[in-house]
Amino acid sequence: MRSHYCGQLNETLVDQTVTVCGWVHRRRDHGGVIFLDMRDRDGIAQFVVDPDTAEAFANADRARSEFVLRITGRVRLRPEGTQNPNMPTGMIEILAKEVEVLNTAVTPPFQLDEHGKVGEEVRLKHRYIDLRRPDMIEKLRLRSRISHTVRAYLENQGFLDIETPVLTRATPEGARDYLVPSRTHAGSFFALPQSPQLFKQLLMVAGFDRYYQIAKCFRDEDLRADRQPEFTQIDIEASFVEESDIMGITEAMIRQLFQEVLKVELPEFPRMTWQEAMDRFGSDKPDLRIPLELTDVDDLMQQVDFKVFSGPASADDGRVAALKVPGGAKLSRKEIDEYTKFVGIYGAKGLAWIKVNERAKGLEGLQSPIVKFMENIVEELLDRVGAEDGDIIFFGADKARIVNEAIGALRVKLGADLELYTQEWAPLWVVDFPMFEADDNGRLSPLHHPFTAPSCTPEELKADPASALSRAYDMVLNGTELGGGSIRIHDQTMQSTVFEILGIGEEEAQEKFGFLLDALQYGAPPHGGLAFGLDRLVMLMVGAKTIREVIAFRKPKALPV
Numbered sequence: 001m002r003s004h005y006c007g008q009l010n011e012t013l014v015d016q017t018v019t020v021c022g023w024v025h026r027r028r029d030h031g032g033v034i035f036l037d038m039r040d041r042d043g044i045a046q047f048v049v050d051p052d053t054a055e056a057f058a059n060a061d062r063a064r065s066e067f068v069l070r071i072t073g074r075v076r077l078r079p080e081g082t083q084n085p086n087m088p089t090g091m092i093e094i095l096a097k098e099v100e101v102l103n104t105a106v107t108p109p110f111q112l113d114e115h116g117k118v119g120e121e122v123r124l125k126h127r128y129i130d131l132r133r134p135d136m137i138e139k140l141r142l143r144s145r146i147s148h149t150v151r152a153y154l155e156n157q158g159f160l161d162i163e164t165p166v167l168t169r170a171t172p173e174g175a176r177d178y179l180v181p182s183r184t185h186a187g188s189f190f191a192l193p194q195s196p197q198l199f200k201q202l203l204m205v206a207g208f209d210r211y212y213q214i215a216k217c218f219r220d221e222d223l224r225a226d227r228q229p230e231f232t233q234i235d236i237e238a239s240f241v242e243e244s245d246i247m248g249i250t251e252a253m254i255r256q257l258f259q260e261v262l263k264v265e266l267p268e269f270p271r272m273t274w275q276e277a278m279d280r281f282g283s284d285k286p287d288l289r290i291p292l293e294l295t296d297v298d299d300l301m302q303q304v305d306f307k308v309f310s311g312p313a314s315a316d317d318g319r320v321a322a323l324k325v326p327g328g329a330k331l332s333r334k335e336i337d338e339y340t341k342f343v344g345i346y347g348a349k350g351l352a353w354i355k356v357n358e359r360a361k362g363l364e365g366l367q368s369p370i371v372k373f374m375e376n377i378v379e380e381l382l383d384r385v386g387a388e389d390g391d392i393i394f395f396g397a398d399k400a401r402i403v404n405e406a407i408g409a410l411r412v413k414l415g416a417d418l419e420l421y422t423q424e425w426a427p428l429w430v431v432d433f434p435m436f437e438a439d440d441n442g443r444l445s446p447l448h449h450p451f452t453a454p455s456c457t458p459e460e461l462k463a464d465p466a467s468a469l470s471r472a473y474d475m476v477l478n479g480t481e482l483g484g485g486s487i488r489i490h491d492q493t494m495q496s497t498v499f500e501i502l503g504i505g506e507e508e509a510q511e512k513f514g515f516l517l518d519a520l521q522y523g524a525p526p527h528g529g530l531a532f533g534l535d536r537l538v539m540l541m542v543g544a545k546t547i548r549e550v551i552a553f554r555k556p557k558a559l560p561v
């Protein structure tokens with residue numbers, strides 16, 4: 001139906017006759033001449049319809065916003081003074097000869113360039129219109145390029161794209177399953193996969209050696225800005241590999257992706273143990289763009305006569321951490337109150353602080369509601385955090401988990417609010433995760449999934465599961481977990497031991513994962529892999545704030561059964 005996309009028209013086509021199809025972006029009546037800005041997914045071009053071409057003129061005259069037209073005309077240079085150098089098509093216009101109305105449109109719920117005025121709900125309800133906006137088109141186009149580049153890279157590295165079932169048995173990744181009732185087996189259910197984890201491991205047992213898939217995964221979790229219950233993973237697995245192989249291949253993939261799509265050269269990916277990440281940043285996905293660190297002050301706080309601090313400082317599961325913010329003494333009382341509220345979300349009962357106005361003046365130079373309780377250690381404390389005039393020091397004192405979450409989140413918030421970023425992109429690998437985490441009742445659950453290999457023998461694991469480390473690794477970028485994976489258990493005894501520690505009895509293990517336990521007996525090679533969250537990756541690369549901006553359609557409301 002057409003010869004060109006609107007966005008492709010430019011001065012190289014002057015005097016040529018072209019046909020485009022698209023939507024009326026804007027229609028202007030200029031004293032008998034009608035100007036139509038026509039839009040398609042590639043851009044916008046200006047068409048001029050004059051009354052000499054009577055039929056074309058009549059059709060242009062009845063066209064309204066978002067009508068679908070097919071126009072044929074001759075490309076010509078725009079008259080001097082009417083060019084628009086900001087538009088790729090801004091040097092030319094097309095003198096229309098034929099205008100055909102392919103479809104009409106009722107008045108749209110919002111003008112594309114006035115989308116900001118309507119709420120996101122209206123945009124999502126009329127998503128097909130929202131998706132006509134150049135901004136949305138660009139994001140989805142970039143997403144397509146990202147998938148394409150990833151596929152090309154992995155194919156080049158000898159990975160095979162293999163699909164795995166969607167109607168399946170539960171594949172645990174720590175969330176609830178979506179269940180699909182079976183019509184033919186009344187009372188029975190399928191589960192949608194939380195990831196293709198088990199299948200990719202079976203493919204390794206089969207000998208496929210290198211597998212990938214851009215796979216839909218389903219986890220019944222609450223919505224968050226960077227999470228959707230239905231999402232897409234770049235799922236990868238390889239045989240006869242160790243941690244460094246998978247990390248090397250995937251790091252090179254992300255590096256190449258950034259080069260090709262964004263023309264960005266990512267810096268080095270440092271490796272940091274999970275423990276160090278928690279100690280220094282209170283997070284297993286530290287945002288290394290922010291030059292703030294948590295400092296342990298347990299030993300000092302054990303010496304103060306202030307229960308709120310000395311209690312957690314002496315408790316086994318407690319932590320007192322300080323966060324020094326250079327220049328933070330200028331924060332107002334109101335701002336500090338806001339931050340106190342903020343850490344409350346993470347369970348912190350308060351937020352203590354010391355403002356360092358003038359260190360040389362000793363206690364006089366400090367301003368703080370708590371310093372009177374710690375006069376005996378305050379100098380040492382200030383030395384420890386390297387306090388200088390103008391700084392503020394925040395404190396978290398509670399169970400270590402709460403301090404890490406609260407002060408870790410505060411660090412990220414301060415980084416954003418005070419614009420402390422030192423670089424645009426800060427990637428890293430987090431390694432040496434604990435195998436398990438314990439809930440408040442001491443029940444263990446896998447930190448990743450139960451197929452992750454520990455870095456010790458089954459006997460050692462059994463003897464002290466709580467301190468065992470795993471062979472897992474996460475790739476983190478700007479405080480977001482881009483992907484995570486591990487070397488897997490390929491030995492049946494080890495797999496049974498892990499199930500046992502997790503309290504999964506033999507019968508349950510057989511019923512749920514019998515096929516994996518069986519497969520491990522038939523020559524399973526050492527193997528490992530990783531999965532990236534594609535939605536999050538795209539979100540970071542295009543600078544979007546929510547995943548909804550980088551997926552075409554959101555999940556609709558569920559229907560009653």
Ligand code: ASP
Pocket residue numbers: 173194195196197236449484485486529530531
């Ligand atoms: N299956 C894991 C996940 O979905 C990734 C992996 O271990 O490869 O998070």
